[in-house]
């Protein structure tokens with residue numbers, strides 16, 4: 001939803017060219033099942049739509065490629081929304097499509113999202129939403145009531161995963177602290193550099209010290225109040241002027257000192273004269289930080305020691321003999337004893353107030369050659385939060401498949417709702433599994 005109430009189809013439409021409807025004159029339900037979006041769904045199933053125009057997300061079908069066919073019944077309401085409070089910004093990112101000089105705010109029919117309109121949309125769609133991305137183009141927290149909007153969403157619909165991305169420059173210390181208590185689940189700070197001089201080359205007119213102070217205030221408030229949300233990310237776009245080992249090491253140190261949950265690098269290809277020449281796709285340099293890249297996986301972390309790493313010893317059968325299979329009867333339960341060790345500097349939480357990011361042990365059912373048959377085959381809770389270096393015995397009950405045969409079980413930890421540890425390079429343990 002753009003800040004004037006028009007609904008566009010996605011985040012890659014900065015100037016509002018592809019409008020599906022307008023919640024100033026219609027309900028969300030009407031827009032979601034209206035003729036524009038219904039025709040678009042039909043067209044996409046048939047291979048393409050005029051509606052998409054010059055959308056940069058559009059990809060040509062390859063020769064003989066059959067378009068993906070999705071259900072035309074998308075339910076009465078969406079499950080996910082982006083909400084734009086304003087397209088205005090307090091800085092001017094170098095050659096960005098949403099820099100104030102582009103005139104982006106003139107493409108909106110309102111400067112700031114009307115609070116009553118916002119409330120009406122949330123009241124109508126909130127129960128069906130699983131996630132709200134509370135940002136788009138511009139800087140959301142320039143809206144005087146943005147923090148109040150976050151509070152409204154989380155107090156009315158606590159099941160919504162509420163996420164925002166900010167440059168951190170518009171929030172006062174008091175607002176940043178208040179935002180921590182709103183219940184917002186995750187906040188990303190876009191801070192592209194670790195010194196004021198390099199930061200301002202992209203974030204023109206920005207103030208590095210203010211962005212860092214706001215991030216510090218949120219981390220401090222979260223720690224002081226003993227809350228496990230919001231999860232705080234520092235997202236750092238690599239440009240040719242901020243990609244030296246020295247500057248990246250400075251960011252790693254600063255993130256550790258502030259108490260940020262996750263530091264990640266972003267690889268970009270624009271602006272053309274600014275992107276990092278060092279970390280280009282396919283380079284050994286990029287490969288060396290692969291798991292620390294924002295888009296590589298959802299757990300990777302550039303903070304020293306914070307990359308999730310575990311060791312899982314499978315202690316059934318015992319005493320262990322290398323290569324000895326786990327054996328079970330078809331359809332019967334098998335108790336497997338494991339010992340899990342935290343090899344990172346961050347705790348593995350056994351519980352989370354909001355039901356995500358708690359860590360559990362998972363067993364994935366694989367064919368004998370390792371092909372995954374069922375990624376979510378079995379789960380076991382950690383008996384308690386595992387601090388850095390801690391270990392715990394974690395029994396896991398596996399129901400043997402009904403079909404006898406030779407399988408394998410892959411044991412890995414999972415940060416629930418986020419990702420498997422393997423995706424950021426943690427070692428898994430694989431055991432042959434013979435079912436009689």
Ligand SMILES: C[S@@+](CC[C@H](N)C(=O)[O-])C[C@H]1O[C@@H](n2cnc3c(N)ncnc32)[C@H](O)[C@@H]1O
Pocket residue numbers: 093096098135136137138139140165166167188189190235237266267268269270271
């Ligand atoms: C356009 S900003 C708007 C939201 C907010 N004002 C902020 O700074 O996070 C949304 C996202 O775009 C990303 N972004 C900005 N310039 C980019 C670039 N040249 N390449 C890749 N991502 C970029 C930012 O890092 C941020 O995560």
